[in-house]
Amino acid sequence: MDVVALLAEIESIGRLSDGGYRRFALTDAEAQLNEWFDSTAASLGLAVEEDRNGNRWAWWGDPSQGSAIATGSHLDSVSRGGAYDGPLGIASAFAAVARLKAAGKEPTQPLAVSCFTDEEGGRFGVACLGSRLAAGKITAERALGLRDDDGISMAEAVRARGRRPAHLGPDPQRLQRVATFIELHVEQGRGLVDTDHAVAVGTAVWPHGRWRVEFSGRADHAGTAHMDDRVDPMLHLAQFITVAKESARARDTLPQAARATVGRVQVLPNAVNAIPAQVLAWLDARASSETLLDELIEAIVAETNVQLSEESRTPRQVFDPSLGAHLAHLLGDVPLLDSGAGHDAGVLADAGVSTAMLFVRNPTGISHAPEEFAEEVDLRAGVDALTAVLSDLLGIDKTEQPA
Ligand code: HGY
Ligand code: MN
Ligand code: MN
Numbered sequence: 001m002d003v004v005a006l007l008a009e010i011e012s013i014g015r016l017s018d019g020g021y022r023r024f025a026l027t028d029a030e031a032q033l034n035e036w037f038d039s040t041a042a043s044l045g046l047a048v049e050e051d052r053n054g055n056r057w058a059w060w061g062d063p064s065q066g067s068a069i070a071t072g073s074h075l076d077s078v079s080r081g082g083a084y085d086g087p088l089g090i091a092s093a094f095a096a097v098a099r100l101k102a103a104g105k106e107p108t109q110p111l112a113v114s115c116f117t118d119e120e121g122g123r124f125g126v127a128c129l130g131s132r133l134a135a136g137k138i139t140a141e142r143a144l145g146l147r148d149d150d151g152i153s154m155a156e157a158v159r160a161r162g163r164r165p166a167h168l169g170p171d172p173q174r175l176q177r178v179a180t181f182i183e184l185h186v187e188q189g190r191g192l193v194d195t196d197h198a199v200a201v202g203t204a205v206w207p208h209g210r211w212r213v214e215f216s217g218r219a220d221h222a223g224t225a226h227m228d229d230r231v232d233p234m235l236h237l238a239q240f241i242t243v244a245k246e247s248a249r250a251r252d253t254l255p256q257a258a259r260a261t262v263g264r265v266q267v268l269p270n271a272v273n274a275i276p277a278q279v280l281a282w283l284d285a286r287a288s289s290e291t292l293l294d295e296l297i298e299a300i301v302a303e304t305n306v307q308l309s310e311e312s313r314t315p316r317q318v319f320d321p322s323l324g325a326h327l328a329h330l331l332g333d334v335p336l337l338d339s340g341a342g343h344d345a346g347v348l349a350d351a352g353v354s355t356a357m358l359f360v361r362n363p364t365g366i367s368h369a370p371e372e373f374a375e376e377v378d379l380r381a382g383v384d385a386l387t388a389v390l391s392d393l394l395g396i397d398k399t400e401q402p403a
Contacts (some may be wrong), residue, residue, distance in 0.1 A: 001040075001094060003379045003383045004381060007083065007084075007379075009040075013032045014032075014033075014192075016259075020081060020370040021083060023081070023121070024076060024078050024123040025129065026054075026123065026160070026161055029403065033075040037056055037075065039056035040094050041113065044058075044098055044306040046097070049135065054163065055116050056114075057073070057115075058110070059298065060111040061110035063112065064136065064177070066176070066177050067177075068109060068110040068136055069112075070072070070111050071112075071113060072090055072114030072181040073090050073115070073343075074113055074130075075115055076092060076122060080369065081122075081367075083102075083372065084372050085188065088360065090115055094113055100390065105394075106396075107395075108394065108396075114231065116131045118177065120152060122297050124143070124146035124147070124148055125146060126143070127342055128314075128346075128347050129154075130344070132347055133168055133170070133171075133173060134175060135169065139169075143243045146166050148193035151376055159343065172329060178390045180323065180355070181351075181355045181356070183202075183343055183351050183355070183357045184358040184359075184386050187200065187337070187359040187360060188365075189362075190362075190398070193362075193363060195335060197334045198381035199334050199359065201324050201331070201335070202322050202359055203318070203336045203337065203338045204319060204338040204339065205314070205341070206286050206287060206339065206341045207315050208286035208287075209314060213306050214284060215234075215280070215281075217278065218230070218231040218277070219275055220275045221273065221274065222273040222274060225246070234267070235276060237262075237279045238403050239304065240306060245305050247299040247303070248323045251292060251296055255288075256289040258285075258288070258292055258296050259340060261283070261285075262283055264281065265282075266279070266280040266281075270346060272302045272362075284347075285297060288317055312344065320346065320354040324356045327356055327392075330392055331388065332380065341367065360381070360382035
């Protein structure tokens with residue numbers, strides 16, 4: 001079972017004409033991906049459970065035994081996302097399990113390939129919904145009340161998929177079964193590009209959050225309203241975006257890092273020839289420390305005097321340092337990288353699960369876009385690394401099986 005072949009099996013699901021992917025949670029694309037997950041698991045003799053929040057767990061061994069090792073990621077994407085962000089972690093997990101099975105290994109503790117639903121928050125606006133619900137980091141009530149661009153609530157979307165919204169909620173027993181979680185992920189950045197390593201170990205996820213901002217104006221005709229008579233919310237938005245960018249750029253100086261992005265805007269009425277009545281925009285802000293993120297947000301608010309509504313805020317999530325150091329050494333002293341991107345692994349680490357990430361080299365460094373990429377040789381190096389890590393954690397000797 002080869003990771004490149006596994007990814008090829010799903011490459012047409014949710015694919016857009018420009019090569020990007022739109023694989024939102026609770027849609028047909030996710031249903032097709034879940035069918036692929038289930039059939040791949042079945043071909044490996046793994047028993048699949050869908051948990052109360054829609055996450056999937058493919059078990060090798062009896063989960064009730066506890067102290068499980070889990071490895072996985074997500075299958076959903078942002079709108080026009082890349083092919084690797086998420087699916088690479090799951091395809092690599094299946095390929096690694098296949099190698100262990102082909103080598104006749106029998107783990108002494110349960111092993112799961114995990115698939116967390118709605119990691120990107122692409123449809124309902126809050127990231128890592130599946131893992132946050134399981135970890136009790138967001139209430140079912142708040143999640144079910146989230147609405148997509150068509151005004152459909154998550155509750156309605158869950159019901160439309162034949163599941164019961166009342167089932168969603170914290171799943172502590174399930175997470176307590178997991179002793180260690182490993183997420184392999186395509187690198188979203190260029191930390192590995194100028195090194196001779198195909199794989200790195202992840203150490204932490206930067207604190208990050210999403211804030212909504214609203215600008216109101218006076219709707220009017222684009223051709224008849226004098227320029228001096230206008231109350232144009234788009235101009236306020238333009239100033240806000242410029243201040244956010246400059247505030248982050250001024251703080252984005254090594255060894256610290258700061259990021260501010262406005263990638264999503266809703267304009268009412270969104271007409272070429274009408275001055276908008278209202279503009280909604282979402283700020284994605286991140287920084288290498290909590291204090292720097294607080295400072296960034298304060299600076300933006302002070303300079304623009306806007307009211308930011310916090311939609312989600314994720315603290316710095318630190319992976320298990322001793323596990324990370326052990327794995328880096330096991331893999332030949334590969335680099336240690338922290339992550340400006342959020343991951344389900346961060347939520348599990350926050351929930352007290354011993355967690356580490358493996359990053360696979362991405363020559364473009366680009367993610368959340370069709371240009372996201374990984375060479376086949378590096379994809380297979382990622383499976384080599386994950387197989388070695390699982391062998392080590394499961395207390396079974398390293399396998400030298402070819403890809
Ligand atoms: O937004 C993130 O960092 C992640 O891709 N959900
Ligand atoms: Mn992502
Ligand atoms: Mn991801």
